[in-house]
Amino acid sequence: MTTPVYSDPPFQRTVFIYGALSLAAVAMGLIWGAIFYAAGLWPILPGLSLVIAAGLIGLLVIQRKHLHQNRLLMLQLGYLALIVYFCLYIDIPTPSAPRISHQFLLVLGIAGYIDYIRQKSLAQVLILLACGISFVLFVALQNPLSVESPIPDEIRAIGIWFNAITVVLLIAICIYVLRREFVRDGQILRDLQIAMRRDQLTLAFQPQVNAKGRLIGAEVLMRWTHPTRGPISPAIFIALAEEGDLMPELGRWVLRKACETLAAWQIDPDLKQLDLAINVSARQFVQPDFVAQVSGIVRASGASPKRIKLELTESVALSSLELVKSRMQSLADLGIRFSLDDFGTGYSSLNYLRNLPVQEIKIDRSFTNEAREGSRSGSLIRSIIQIGHDLELVVLAEGVETHSQFEYLKGLGCQEFQGFYFGAALSHDEFTAKARLAARPDCIWPPTT
Structure with a gap:
């Protein structure tokens, strides 16, 4: 098990991304939980409670500085399982309201790729492949289990905007971190060449x-x-x-x-x-x-x-x-x-x-x-x-x-x-x-x- 250095800039950026994902999970779980509770859609609430629990666990692990590689992978697997569950049983597309939950797979994939840059592993590659394959399947197969949507279209119409804005914001955060990663790598390489010339090593x-x-x-x-x-x-x-x-x-x-x-x-x-x-x-x-x-x-x-x-x-x-x-x-x-x-x-x-x-x-x-x-x-x-x-x-x-x-x-x-x-x-x-x-x-x- 590799113990990360929390003062290390690449790992700080990983912590930032998964902190944002965990915070978004808690916020979305609470907001949608309140909406579904008010609408009387109580069967959906247990699934949302899992989303909130996953977000709280992520925030707790980060706060206690226990976010080593194995826990990162477990956190990714948890989010992957929840997204797939919602795509299959909750966010069922209708002619007037398309599915939106599958787009969170893109966010999870980008976040996983950033962690792969920092610390390469076969397990991380497999999770990235699972995210990509799941996204393609949910785009191609609108309702693979032929399940009726438990959410009325008028609520789903609100969810399309809310979830799409959240996805865009999370992708923007990932892109910002990814850009900082590449800029940092290029600067370190230039500084390393200078360090050799100036005997700083x-x-x-x-x-x-x-x-x-x-x-x-x-x-x-x-x-x-x-x-x-x-x-x-x-x-x-x-x-x-x-x-x-x-x-x-x-x-x-x-x-x-x-x-x-x-x-x-x-x-x-x-x-x-x-x-x-x-x-x-x-x-x-x-x-x-x-x-x-x-x-x-x-x-x-x-x-x-x-x-x-x-x-x-x-x-x-x-x-x-x-x-x-x-x-x-x-x-x-x-x-x-x-x-x-x-x-x-x-x-x-x-x-x-x-x-x-x-x-x-x-x-x-x-x-x-x-x-x-x-x-x-x-x-x-x-x-x-x-x-x-x-x-x-x-x-x-x-x-x-x-x-x-x-x-x-x-x-x-x-x-x-x-x-x-x-x-x-x-x-x-x-x-x-x-x-x-x-x-x-x-x-x-x-x-x-």
């Missing part, structure tokens, strides 16, 4: 330790503090960089800064034995001059290639396995090592181990989180570690968050570890200060003063 270092708890290096992560927006989540700016084709440039920046850091560490007796793991995106790797870029940056910095570990995901090899193998081998000849990230989550990981010059595999955090004796994840981890040992590869488990996970994985034969149990990503100064303390004989990470 920084590197963070998440510790990696061996089975004895000794510090062996770190994974390099990017951080960005915008001069006016403040800290921007890597999940936001990296995703935008991928969509805007900035990853090759961003990857070169990270590689250059990481190599400069390694070169500085090499003259420090407490830090010279540390390795740095650097992520390489698929778009960066397939650049025609990728090998020349990496070798040139490494030579210019003076960093030891043997202290560099490039982390690749399965997506890197989707273009051409032979091309990937050739480029990896060219860099491996320089002494650079390779790690296969998120091992076990793809379909071809074993094939890559057989064909590519990989020295390390990283067990994905989704397995680590559920690592325990007798579980399926535990059995998979045991198999991954055995494969690693058979192929003489180093096995690193990421996402280690507890001492029990560390001990369990260590007992299975895992050699290296990374995760919040050993500390979150640290700034350069924080990491080097702790690394110097950890250089003391037999010091277990994290060190104590």
Whole structure:
């Protein structure tokens, strides 16, 4: 379950949209409830009470800041079910009064699409498809169940205007938010290019330790503090960089800064034995001059290639396995090592181990989180570690968050570890200060003063 950051502008806009939808549901339920009660149309009131309840639940969830992704999807499903119910049993079209409730499916679809932009998921795609299909069916099939309209035409004539105005207002809100989303994305991309030129980006270092708890290096992560927006989540700016084709440039920046850091560490007796793991995106790797870029940056910095570990995901090899193998081998000849990230989550990981010059595999955090004796994840981890040992590869488990996970994985034969149990990503100064303390004989990470 992903816990959203309510101060994050994209999520604030999602909250705004679903707050508007929930408020509209409550208002419309109360107004139409009063009209139907006065007209003596009491059988319709239970359905309207569900609309009011759905709106109140939505407002309550938002007010208590519990609107994570699962609850968003449940809220959408609830509204979808209510709209379909009203289209089938309440808002039955007549020759003088057409149906209008089905147009709320457009509002729900746009709201769902905005949330999909923020956080993509298969469940969200299915809900969007359900909204679209339902809208088409209600347009094409006026009265699929041959049910008589329980609402007199004189009241329905009022409802056409009232509901149509409400739909237009809600769509206008969604369009406004969608426009702000695209404007924001474009501005962030422009600001990201400026940040690279002005060195506004920084590197963070998440510790990696061996089975004895000794510090062996770190994974390099990017951080960005915008001069006016403040800290921007890597999940936001990296995703935008991928969509805007900035990853090759961003990857070169990270590689250059990481190599400069390694070169500085090499003259420090407490830090010279540390390795740095650097992520390489698929778009960066397939650049025609990728090998020349990496070798040139490494030579210019003076960093030891043997202290560099490039982390690749399965997506890197989707273009051409032979091309990937050739480029990896060219860099491996320089002494650079390779790690296969998120091992076990793809379909071809074993094939890559057989064909590519990989020295390390990283067990994905989704397995680590559920690592325990007798579980399926535990059995998979045991198999991954055995494969690693058979192929003489180093096995690193990421996402280690507890001492029990560390001990369990260590007992299975895992050699290296990374995760919040050993500390979150640290700034350069924080990491080097702790690394110097950890250089003391037999010091277990994290060190104590």
